[in-house]
Amino acid sequence: MTENENTTNDPIIICEDVHKWFDDFHVLKGITTSFKKGERAVICGPSGSGKSTFIRTINRLEEHQRGTIIVDGIELSNDLRNINLIRQEVGMVFQQFNLFPHLSNLKNITLGPMRVRKLSKRQAEEEALALLERMDIADQAYKYPSEVSGGQQQRVAIARALAMEPKIMLFDEPTSALDPEMISEVLDVMRELAHSGMTMLVVTHEMGFAREVADRIMFFDEGVVIEEAAPADFFDNPQHERTKLFISQTLQH
Amino acid sequence: MEELTFTQEIKPPSTKKGPIRWLKDNLFSNWYNTVLTLFAIVFLYFLFKGVYTWVFTQAKWAVIPANLQILSVGSYPREQLWRVAYVVYVLAILMGLSAGIWKGLNQQITSAVACIGAVITLLPIHVNTSVREAAVIATILIAVSYVFGRDRQNLKRWVIIGWVLMFPWMMFMLRGFGENAISTINWGGLLLTLILAVVGIVACFPIGVLLALGRRSQLPAIRWISIAYIEVVRGMPLVTILFMGSLMLPIFMPGDFQLDKVVRAMIALTLFSAAYMAENVRGGLQAVPRGQYEAAQAVGLSYPKTMTFIVLPQALRSVIPAIVGQFIALFKDTSLVSIIALSELLGVSDNILGNPKWTGLKPELYLFIAVVYFIFTFAMSYVSQIVEADLGVGKH
Numbered sequence: 271m272t273e274n275e276n277t278t279n280d281p282i283i284i285c286e287d288v289h290k291w292f293d294d295f296h297v298l299k300g301i302t303t304s305f306k307k308g309e310r311a312v313i314c315g316p317s318g319s320g321k322s323t324f325i326r327t328i329n330r331l332e333e334h335q336r337g338t339i340i341v342d343g344i345e346l347s348n349d350l351r352n353i354n355l356i357r358q359e360v361g362m363v364f365q366q367f368n369l370f371p372h373l374s375n376l377k378n379i380t381l382g383p384m385r386v387r388k389l390s391k392r393q394a395e396e397e398a399l400a401l402l403e404r405m406d407i408a409d410q411a412y413k414y415p416s417e418v419s420g421g422q423q424q425r426v427a428i429a430r431a432l433a434m435e436p437k438i439m440l441f442d443e444p445t446s447a448l449d450p451e452m453i454s455e456v457l458d459v460m461r462e463l464a465h466s467g468m469t470m471l472v473v474t475h476e477m478g479f480a481r482e483v484a485d486r487i488m489f490f491d492e493g494v495v496i497e498e499a500a501p502a503d504f505f506d507n508p509q510h511e512r513t514k515l516f517i518s519q520t521l522q523h
Numbered sequence: 524m525e526e527l528t529f530t531q532e533i534k535p536p537s538t539k540k541g542p543i544r545w546l547k548d549n550l551f552s553n554w555y556n557t558v559l560t561l562f563a564i565v566f567l568y569f570l571f572k573g574v575y576t577w578v579f580t581q582a583k584w585a586v587i588p589a590n591l592q593i594l595s596v597g598s599y600p601r602e603q604l605w606r607v608a609y610v611v612y613v614l615a616i617l618m619g620l621s622a623g624i625w626k627g628l629n630q631q632i633t634s635a636v637a638c639i640g641a642v643i644t645l646l647p648i649h650v651n652t653s654v655r656e657a658a659v660i661a662t663i664l665i666a667v668s669y670v671f672g673r674d675r676q677n678l679k680r681w682v683i684i685g686w687v688l689m690f691p692w693m694m695f696m697l698r699g700f701g702e703n704a705i706s707t708i709n710w711g712g713l714l715l716t717l718i719l720a721v722v723g724i725v726a727c728f729p730i731g732v733l734l735a736l737g738r739r740s741q742l743p744a745i746r747w748i749s750i751a752y753i754e755v756v757r758g759m760p761l762v763t764i765l766f767m768g769s770l771m772l773p774i775f776m777p778g779d780f781q782l783d784k785v786v787r788a789m790i791a792l793t794l795f796s797a798a799y800m801a802e803n804v805r806g807g808l809q810a811v812p813r814g815q816y817e818a819a820q821a822v823g824l825s826y827p828k829t830m831t832f833i834v835l836p837q838a839l840r841s842v843i844p845a846i847v848g849q850f851i852a853l854f855k856d857t858s859l860v861s862i863i864a865l866s867e868l869l870g871v872s873d874n875i876l877g878n879p880k881w882t883g884l885k886p887e888l889y890l891f892i893a894v895v896y897f898i899f900t901f902a903m904s905y906v907s908q909i910v911e912a913d914l915g916v917g918k919h
């Protein structure tokens with residue numbers, strides 16, 4: 271495990287006994303955890319175990335029905351002002367990219383800064399171009415999302431999230447929709463982001479990435495976290511039967 | 524001893540065919556296609572012959588130029604026609620400026636209109652010299668303001684304000700005031716058709732969008748009101764709504780207050796069209812995937828901003844054909860206002876045919892009116908195709 275010199279002891283996300291139901295279906299069954307500033311957490315687990323649902327409660331794309339979530343000192347409630355404040359601090363990257371198809375890549379990125387952070391067009395574009403440069407796709411700025419490859423689209427999506435200058439980044443299987451040769455270009459960007467000290471919650475099946483970058487790996491099963499540990503312990507000394515099975519299965523691939 | 528390692532490039536097989544070959548493949552490929560082709564040729568021959576002889580030897584076209592004024596403006600008083608001309612001039616200036624400032628689409632639409640102006644100027648038939656004069660002035664105004672508007676981005680705001688103020692000003696201008704006021708009863712012909720259509724189109728669009736959003740609202744009250752409105756209005760014929768606007772509305776109005784007849788027709792057309800517009804827009808909204816809302820929210824956009832910048836642009840451009848179809852229908856539906864005694868383009872034909880001099884010339888008149896309707900609806904359809912190409916619909 272790489273030593274993460276960026277983490278501090280202040281928790282930036284606190285979850286206490288978080289429950290979530292879809293109708294009668296109990297998806298999250300009491301998640302209690304916290305994430306420190308600068309921490310890199312990887313979340314894994316079998317399909318349908320509630321990983322996506324959990325990270326989506328943190329920017330309230332899903333509403334939790336019991337327990338508390340506090341993000342950067344603001345409690346998530348139905349108060350719209352709080353939700354919008356938190357969404358500005360929390361960036362999200364989706365499995366299917368979800369870029370805005372009617373806008374150029376550059377405009378995808380500048381929209382938030384211009385409409386939410388109220389930057390001038392010039393300044394927003396300057397920042398966006400710098401971000402695209404950092405993502406290594408400056409030459410794709412004026413194309414439309416449908417005109418670039420999947421790996422490039424996902425990097426545009428990461429740039430779009432970063433343009434809001436978030437304190438936390440959520441990734442929901444960011445490489446799962448990509449062809450193998452494009453996965454590494456996205457992971458490279460995420461690795462760079464991790465080293466810059468960003469707080470990151472990453473749902474992924476990329477165990478190499480997890481081992482290399484994560485401070486902590488959380489294993490979800492049926493709506494609960496059944497095991498969490500530093501990567502070295504998680505991979506080499508798993509405690510739970512389910513975890514052992516999962517690791518042996520994923521490492522086979 | 525070099526070996527050629529490239530694959531040789533060869534031309535694609537030729538798909539060109541000679542005309543004989545084409546005829547054989549497409550029209551005479553087997554016996555029943557041959558029969559059908561021959562039938563079609565005979566049928567088309569008689570059709571064309573009939574139309575040709577009627578149009579060029581039998582029809583009495585004199586009715587058109589003689590009544591051009593009535594067809595254009597109805598019984599709008601002749602000595603007040605300068606008011607119409609002024610409205611046209613201001614429109615010309617606004618269009619010219621918009622074309623200069625925004626370029627693109629505005630440019631194409633405006634040049635089309637300028638062409639119409641030029642055509643009227645050069646029309647071979649006998650038109651009133653003052654009409655010719657007005658067309659010349661309007662065409663020149665378009666050209667001049669276009670040149671003036673280029674590279675004057677700072678005028679943007681003023682031109683938008685100008686367009687917004689255009690409508691109330693136009694109503695005021697056409698009506699006049701005081702003793703000489705021209706009652707809207709006298710508005711007619713193409714002028715009235717265009718006013719009703721433009722007002723209906725411009726007004727039904729935002730109302731339709733709001734109704735569509737309302738129908739999908741989380742708030743039950745708003746949702747039910749929207750659904751009720753849409754379903755009730757769609758369940759009524761436009762004629763009924765026009766009648767209600769014309770006969771029943773005055774009963775509910777307090778005291779002597781009388782809403783102008785033309786304004787009532789505008790309201791009826793707008794409210795009617797809005798219900799259909801709402802359903803068109805809703806179709807577009809349903810085509811926008813949930814991920815788009817989520818991505819917009821994740822960036823921190825509020826609901827109104829999500830709708831304005833992300834959802835509606837995608838929803839609307841996917842239903843442009845349906846929306847334009849709705850606009851075209853509205854344009855033609857304006858002809859129904861004749862049942863509440865307004866004489867728009869189709870309605871004035873009764874006034875003309877009532878003149879003993881022109882009795883029996885219905886076919887000529889109706890054909891001409893049909894052509895005028897076609898020109899406008901085809902233009903709308905054409906513009907919508909430009910808009911789609913402009914927005915890259917289907918490409919990204």
Ligand SMILES: Nc1ncnc2c1ncn2[C@@H]1O[C@H](COP(=O)(O)OP(=O)(O)OP(=O)(O)O)[C@@H](O)[C@H]1O
Pocket residue numbers: 292295297315316317318319320321322323324
């Ligand atoms: N909007 C929804 N309505 C009803 N059920 C849902 C909804 N979203 C998710 N679920 C259900 O909740 C459970 C957890 O879903 P979630 O997407 O969080 O799983 P996941 O761990 O991310 O799985 P995967 O690895 O397949 O993405 C699944 O059984 C899913 O069917």
Ligand SMILES: [Mg+2]
Pocket residue numbers: 321322323442443
């Ligand atoms: Mg998931």
